[in-house]
Amino acid sequence: MSDWETITLEQEGGVATLTVDRPDRLNALNVDTLEAIEEALKQAENDEARAVVLTGAGDDAFVAGADISYMQDLSTPEAQAYAELGHRVADKIETFPAPVIAAINGYAFGGGCELALACDLRVASESAIIGQTEIDLGIIPGWGGTQRLPRLVGDEVARRLIFFGERIDAQDAHEHGLVGEIVAGDQLDDHVSQLAADLAAKPHYAMAAAKEALNQSHETTQQAGLRYERRxxxxxxGTHDQREGMEAFLEDREPEFE
Structure with missing residues (x-):
């Protein structure tokens, strides 16, 4: 267990579960919470977590967004600093050297949607409501939504979601490719825990390399990405896991990865 006031971090069996714990504010992200998430991700990496689950406390929200009461009177330099903090957190999720699963258990608006977009996999409860809602606040997505959303759902759908600030239910999110699967609310925690455990049992270095290569596909040309993959x-x-994985296959047994 962690000592942060606005989040918790639990680690078991190679799986780190990071919960935004401000249910009275629908888990909205203020500066303290973002900084705590950033620190918790660093701790999970130092502890060599092999999978991470990101979720929100309570029954209503994953993360309902950034803290509007904090943002209301920001100057441009202050807004720039807040944007940079949000981007650091999203980038840390995206580049974490193990899979990160968003367990979307309720509202995921604005910055909350953007944190989910930075995750590798997104699993939504049937009651989840998701949206890039910033336009109705007189702003735009500022923590990566304009860049990550089109890559998941396509340009036209992303423009509609961002231009209209539309809030969509789990079924529409799944049809658009915004979430990978939907499960009943009372099954979400168990289902995601099993997914994370399955991922944590995979070879750690190969999984990190697979994530790195997939991320690279968004950053460069296909030919450069293919060269990166080959390397x-x-x-x-020559790694233990490569030798063990292939020996186990040839010997028809379960591998024992490091």
Whole structure:
């Protein structure tokens, strides 16, 4: 357990579960909470977590967004600093050297949607409501939504969601490709825990390399990405997990990865 006031971090069996714990504010993200998430992710990485689950406390919200009462009177330099903090957190999720699963258990608006977009996998409860709602506040997504959302749902859908500030239910989010699957609310925690445990049992270095290569596909040309993949693929050979995985396959047994 952690000592932060606005989040909790629990680690078990290689899985780190990071919960935004401000249910009275629908888990809205203020500066303290963002800084705590950033610190918790660093701790989980130092502890060599093999999978991370990101979720929100309570029954109503994943993360309902950034703290509007804090943002209301920000100057441009202050807004820039707040944007940079949100981007650091989202980037840390996106580049964390293990899979990160968003367990979307309720409202995921604005910055909350953007944190979910930075995760590798998104699982929504049937009651989840998701949206990039910033336009109705007189602003735009500022923590990566304009860049990550089109890559998931396509340009036209992303423009509609951002231009109209539309809030969509879990079924529409799934049809658009914004979430990978939907489960009943009372099954969400168990289902995501099993997903995370399955991922944590995979070979750690190969999983980190797979995530790195996939992320690279968004950052460069296909040919440069293919060269990057070849280097990562070749670097797996000679590792314990590569030898163990192939020996186990040939011997028809379960592998024992590091």
């Amino acid at each position: 990562l693929w070749s670097g797996m050979f």
